[in-house]
Amino acid sequence: MSTTTLKLPDDLKERIAAVAADAGKTPHAFMVDALxxxxxxxxxxxxxxxxxxxxxxxxxxxxxxxxxxxVFCYLQDTLAGKRARRPKAVKL
Structure with a gap:
């Protein structure tokens, strides 16, 4: 595992610490999960x-x-167990 340094604004660092604590994680674990x-x-x-x-x-x-x-109608009918007519491809 390698080390990376992040320079965070103080307010963001405080916000991360608060939400990490609420989540029961360290700020490091929270940032790793977020990344x-x-x-x-x-x-x-x-x-x-x-x-x-x-x-x-x-x-x-x-x-x-x-x-x-x-296609949408075909999928709805198929999922509802109804007999569905397969859509036809159209040439542009």
Whole structure:
């Protein structure tokens, strides 16, 4: 494990100490958890954006899409146990 130094404004350091104590954690543990959570969030956001870019490229290349309302209705009916008609792909 490596050491990293953070220079925090005094008011932020006090706020972290207070919420960490309320959570039953040390300020260090609170900051490590916060950094881990923000890193995971940023990674999920990046994966989402990457998937959207790939989808946009697929649409540009193949020109095939599904109507969102039709897909939503299909999923609702399927989850409700109803017989559902699968949506058809539409060429742009």
């Amino acid at each position: 881990a959570a923000q890193t995971a969030l940023a990674e999920r956001r990046r994966a989402f954006v990457d998937a959207a870019v790939r989808a946009e490229q697929d649409v540009a290349e193949y020109g095939v899409v599904y109507d969102a309302d039709a």
